[in-house]
Amino acid sequence: MTAADSAPVGGSSSPGAGAVAEPLLEVRGISKRFGATPALTDVSFDIRPGEIHSLTGENGAGKSTLMKIITGNYAPDSGEILIGGRPVSFSSPKDAHEHGIAIIHQELNTIPEMTVAENLSLGQEPNTFGVLNRRKQIEDARAKLALVGSKIDPRTPIGRLSVGMQQMVEIARALAEEAQVLVLDEPTAALSRSETRHLVALLGQMRDKGMGLVYISHRMEELWELSDRLTVLRDGKYVGTKRMSETTEQEIVSMMVGREIDDLYGMSDRAPGDIRLEVDGIGGHGIGPVSFSVRGGEVVALVGLIGAGRTEIVRMIYGADKSSSGRALLDGEPLRSTDPQRSIRDGVALLPESRKEQALFLEQSVTENIEVSTLGRYSRFGVTSRRRLRKAVRPIWDSLRVKASSPDVAVKSLSGGNQQKAVLARMLLQQPQLLILDEPTRGVDIGAKSEIYRIIDEIAAEGAAVLIVSSDLPEALGISDRLLVMHEGRLVAELDADEATEELVMEHATGTFRGNEGEAAR
Amino acid sequence: MTTDTAAPAVDKANRREERVRRIFYWWDRVGILGVLVLLIVVASFASDNFLSFSNGMDVLRAISINAIIAAGVTMVILTAGIDLSVGSVLAVAGCAGVLLHVAGMPAFVAVLGGIAAGALCGLLSGALVAFLVLPSFIVTLGAMTYLRGTAYALLDGQPLIANDLSYQALGSSYVSVIPTPVIIMLVVYLVMWFVLERTTFGRHVYAVGGNPEAARLAGINVKKTLIWVYTIGGACAGLGGILFSARVLSAQPNAGQAYEMDAIAAVVLGGTALAGGRGRILGTLIGAMIIGVLSNVLVLTNVPYFYQLIIKGAVIVLAITLDSFRRLGQAR
Numbered sequence: 072m073t074a075a076d077s078a079p080v081g082g083s084s085s086p087g088a089g090a091v092a093e094p095l096l097e098v099r100g101i102s103k104r105f106g107a108t109p110a111l112t113d114v115s116f117d118i119r120p121g122e123i124h125s126l127t128g129e130n131g132a133g134k135s136t137l138m139k140i141i142t143g144n145y146a147p148d149s150g151e152i153l154i155g156g157r158p159v160s161f162s163s164p165k166d167a168h169e170h171g172i173a174i175i176h177q178e179l180n181t182i183p184e185m186t187v188a189e190n191l192s193l194g195q196e197p198n199t200f201g202v203l204n205r206r207k208q209i210e211d212a213r214a215k216l217a218l219v220g221s222k223i224d225p226r227t228p229i230g231r232l233s234v235g236m237q238q239m240v241e242i243a244r245a246l247a248e249e250a251q252v253l254v255l256d257e258p259t260a261a262l263s264r265s266e267t268r269h270l271v272a273l274l275g276q277m278r279d280k281g282m283g284l285v286y287i288s289h290r291m292e293e294l295w296e297l298s299d300r301l302t303v304l305r306d307g308k309y310v311g312t313k314r315m316s317e318t319t320e321q322e323i324v325s326m327m328v329g330r331e332i333d334d335l336y337g338m339s340d341r342a343p344g345d346i347r348l349e350v351d352g353i354g355g356h357g358i359g360p361v362s363f364s365v366r367g368g369e370v371v372a373l374v375g376l377i378g379a380g381r382t383e384i385v386r387m388i389y390g391a392d393k394s395s396s397g398r399a400l401l402d403g404e405p406l407r408s409t410d411p412q413r414s415i416r417d418g419v420a421l422l423p424e425s426r427k428e429q430a431l432f433l434e435q436s437v438t439e440n441i442e443v444s445t446l447g448r449y450s451r452f453g454v455t456s457r458r459r460l461r462k463a464v465r466p467i468w469d470s471l472r473v474k475a476s477s478p479d480v481a482v483k484s485l486s487g488g489n490q491q492k493a494v495l496a497r498m499l500l501q502q503p504q505l506l507i508l509d510e511p512t513r514g515v516d517i518g519a520k521s522e523i524y525r526i527i528d529e530i531a532a533e534g535a536a537v538l539i540v541s542s543d544l545p546e547a548l549g550i551s552d553r554l555l556v557m558h559e560g561r562l563v564a565e566l567d568a569d570e571a572t573e574e575l576v577m578e579h580a581t582g583t584f585r586g587n588e589g590e591a592a593r
Numbered sequence: 594m595t596t597d598t599a600a601p602a603v604d605k606a607n608r609r610e611e612r613v614r615r616i617f618y619w620w621d622r623v624g625i626l627g628v629l630v631l632l633i634v635v636a637s638f639a640s641d642n643f644l645s646f647s648n649g650m651d652v653l654r655a656i657s658i659n660a661i662i663a664a665g666v667t668m669v670i671l672t673a674g675i676d677l678s679v680g681s682v683l684a685v686a687g688c689a690g691v692l693l694h695v696a697g698m699p700a701f702v703a704v705l706g707g708i709a710a711g712a713l714c715g716l717l718s719g720a721l722v723a724f725l726v727l728p729s730f731i732v733t734l735g736a737m738t739y740l741r742g743t744a745y746a747l748l749d750g751q752p753l754i755a756n757d758l759s760y761q762a763l764g765s766s767y768v769s770v771i772p773t774p775v776i777i778m779l780v781v782y783l784v785m786w787f788v789l790e791r792t793t794f795g796r797h798v799y800a801v802g803g804n805p806e807a808a809r810l811a812g813i814n815v816k817k818t819l820i821w822v823y824t825i826g827g828a829c830a831g832l833g834g835i836l837f838s839a840r841v842l843s844a845q846p847n848a849g850q851a852y853e854m855d856a857i858a859a860v861v862l863g864g865t866a867l868a869g870g871r872g873r874i875l876g877t878l879i880g881a882m883i884i885g886v887l888s889n890v891l892v893l894t895n896v897p898y899f900y901q902l903i904i905k906g907a908v909i910v911l912a913i914t915l916d917s918f919r920r921l922g923q924a925r
Contacts, residue, residue: 391810415812423810430810432803434871443800444811446793453792497811 093156094119095283096141096172096252101150103136110136113150114309116302118252118283123274125286125294128304128327129488129516134287137304138254141285142174143167173250175241177257183230188212190229191244215247216240219273235266242273253277254285259293260514263377271297289327289516291320303327328518335521336549338528343369343552347536348505350388352397358383358560360397365505365536370527372539372547372568375557375580381540382424384557385507388538389421390414401505401536415444418504422494422511424540426487430494433483437475438464440482441496467496472522488519495526506530509540524550544573558582625864625876628912629883636890643890650772656885657774658683658833660878662852663859664785665715665829667877668822670860671789672802673869674729676823678718679830679856681740683849686711686834688747691755691844700759704835711831712824714740719823723816729823737853744846753844764839774836781829785874798822803870858909859884883912 097117103110111133118124126134139145141152143161151158154170161167181190188209189196197207212225221239229237238258245253255274259267274284274297288294294301295315303310303326310326343366354360358380365371373381387394390410399406407413411421423429432440442449442460449459468478471492475485482493491511498506508527512520527550531537541547547554554571556564556579564579578584637644662679669676690707698706714736721732766773789795797818800808809815833852838844862880865872887908891901 389810410814411810412812412814421810423807428804428806430807432800432807432870434803434866435799439796439799443796443808443813446796450793453794455791455793455796457791 092119092121094153095155097153097156098137098141098147099151099153101137101140101147101152103140103145103147109307111140111147111304111307114304114307115150116141116309116312118285120251120281120283121278122299123278123284123286123297125288125298125301126304127287127289127294127301127323128310129289129486129518132304132327132516133307134304135256136307138174138256138285138287141167141252142172142254168248171249171251172254173245173248173252174254175238175245175256175258177260179234179237179241181229181237181241184228186226187216187223187229187232187240188225190240191215191225191247215243218246219243233263233266234261235263235270238262238266238270239273246277250282252283252285254287256287258286259288259290267293291323294323295320305329324517327516335517336524336546337521338370338524338550339532341368341370341528341532341552343367344534347402348388348538349400349403350384350397351400353384353387353394353399354397355387355393355395356383359387359394361557361562362397363555363562363565365538367534367536368531369553370531370537370539370551372541372551372554373557374541374544374547374554374576377542379557379580380560381557382509383560385421385509385538385540389419389507391421391423415501418502420444420498420501420503420506422498422506422508424509424513426490426494426514430497431482431490433481435482436479437473437482437485437493438478440493441467441478441500444497445500463500464496467499471496471499471526486516486519488515491515492519492522495523499526499530503530503535505536505538507538507540510542511539512541512543512546520546544576548573548576556580625862625879625883625912628915629879629886632883632886632890636886636893639890640893642893646770648889648893650770650775652882652885652889653775653778654772655889656881657772657778658836659852659855659859659884660778660881661781661836662830662833663856663863663877663881664781664874665826666853666856667860667863667865667872667874668785668789668798669729669826670802670857670865670867671798671869671872672819672822673805673867674722674819674822675733675857675867676715676718676826676830677730677733677853678714678736678740679826679833680849680852681737681744682711682714682827682830683834683837683852684744684846685714685740685747686831687838687848688744688753688834688844688846690760690835691753691758691838692747694755694759695753704760704763707835707838708828708831711834712828715823715825715827715830716820718827719820722823723819741846744848748844748846750846752846754842755838755844756842758839758842760835761839761842764836764841774840777832777836781832782874782878789874794818794821799870801869855884862909862912883908 094117099115101114102112114133114137116126116137126137128134136145140147143164143166146160146162152160159170182193188211191212192208197204197211209225216223216225219239219242221236221243223232223236223240229240232240258270262270278284286297298315300312300314301323302312303323305327313323345367346364347367348365350361350363352360352362361384373384375381383392386392388399388406390406390413393409401417401419404417406417406419414421427433432443441464446455449456449463464478473485473492473496474489482490485493495511511523511527515523527537539547539551548568548571551568554566554568554576555562556566556576558580559582563582564584566575642648662683666676666679686707689710690703693703693706718729718732718736721727722729763773763777768776789798797808797813800811800813801815801818805815834849837848859880860872860877861867862883863872863876863878865876884905887905888901891904896904
């Protein structure tokens, strides 16, 4: 990897290249270990007024740790933090705050039951001898919201707002406190398209006012659109800093993964066989009815906007939720889709949408997480055979290349991508005939993504039917043979992956398709 | 680099952190067992009578009933539930056992009948928790009261003395030099350990407690697991009731009051998380021993009863504080 063209160099405060302002914030040679594990090794980073400096890298690269050091949550083991050229040390997030550093966390820091105004004045409620001045509280909130051009009623409980609007409230708070450096951790992860556009515009304004923005993301598109400079971390080490005008997407990706990834999706030529899954008018919860089929060896993607009903459909097929109409057949046999236990016995596996809430047992080991659905197959009279389980898990563990020192470490110590691999391993151990994957690569880094795609390809090649729900359109187009587009609970289009484009899919998904009217799904 | 100047201070901080980390490391490995050993050492200095074989057996016999109840409660707490009714279940089971004896049933029928009565009480609570999705705290709080009422109703509010109780050997006999209740306690723990560590059911218990939704989607029958867990919890309390009645040669409708607190204390001292999904059965046995040793040494050193309560409560809070520090140390 090339070293940074503008990496901060110890001892010298002028980076050399052109007339550049003094950094608002600079860290030099930061290292941090947790127990025996180094999380950061000799990392340097700086942020100047009027720039958006993105920080990227795979999950587990050390982005969050670095941010927690900058915002005073962790103390570094070595290295220094400089503000306006002067060394400082933070003993708490409050210290960092007082130095003008604010952070918008990925998981928002709001109290859902309290109103917007109450959230905005938390800890500094306007009062007279302890008696709350509500009118002032609301006026203050309006003034703060105006900073981000938001017209939300400050009396609304914040939990009723969309994630995007809550984020605006948090940004408003940071602006009102005159933060000089604002750190945004994956801010668009849960935003709709229009919310993302609004956020991007707002960030532009803040940059123009001379603030320094640290933008953490691994969405290539956004990094490209927003950043002035970009720093890549990998395995806790500093890889390099690039000016966006002087680099290419390929270069950034190879900096992130440490090797060239030529074809991310890398699907083999599979010949779909006979129809295996037949969904016949399944519906419920205001979704559907929906009919479609999936062949053996075929990967079908169910796409659409958030709330279009994709997750509901696959959960009904699996029996996680009850359907009020229709049925699903696997190899001609109706699935007794009343509960997941039966579905698993019938050869259906579901990778649920939300890893932490619906799939993982965080307190347990990786092995225990992998085995949990198939214990019965490796036990006699209810007594599990550890030896047989180990033998069954081993090849799957090896083929998934989970990055963990041993299968017995706690699953919570793994990065998101490796956790997802562990969940996928559970599905593979079930030897499913129908594999349903709901957002299989959400919050997963590029390296793990390509591994997951390879596994999907392999399992389809072995003749299973694969049904994927994905909000990542390039992914859906890249790995599927066929796309089913949903819009407001209905199936509106069926597209061949070779002919479909992102634009075409979006037209169907948003209900704005005007091409061949009437040519909807069967 | 500029880091050199800051090095000594950082080194010092590192050493301190390393030391703290090492303590946590050992605490993690030895944990509550270390507390028990420490307590035994202190106790043997505090009283000359403490460190003898017969006193040791006394301690074990004294804790046996609480430990057996706590084994069942451990399982319930592992599923993120709680069972407040175990004291009342103990009373009902004792009544059932003695009544069966009085009715002329052979000893094994009386014993199994008592255990079955306990299991039935647990089954009812389990069904309410599983099918009506009621909070276990409320269900078992109710059960605590209605089962106490049942125990009184069974005996018209009076203790039933049975000096010729057919199964009295369970409470007072010895197997060679070891009291029978201690043997029973050890067997219960052996079985519980096997069930939790080596059977699919045991693994399901941890899964249901760790993440019920993930457990359901992973194909585990969550309701069935919960019902079994409360039933086993009831059976353990029922066995406790049989041992209690065998010890006092009578059925006491007011037996076992506040026993749930000692049982929960043993479980939590043993490192089982009230949030469910994390804990070990052997920890509970050690937790019960800590409570037993503490009570024993306070009696041996003639500490007045009121102060015994204060010290016992304080030790429990202290041990749990240490445990929460341990988890903070683990957290990143």
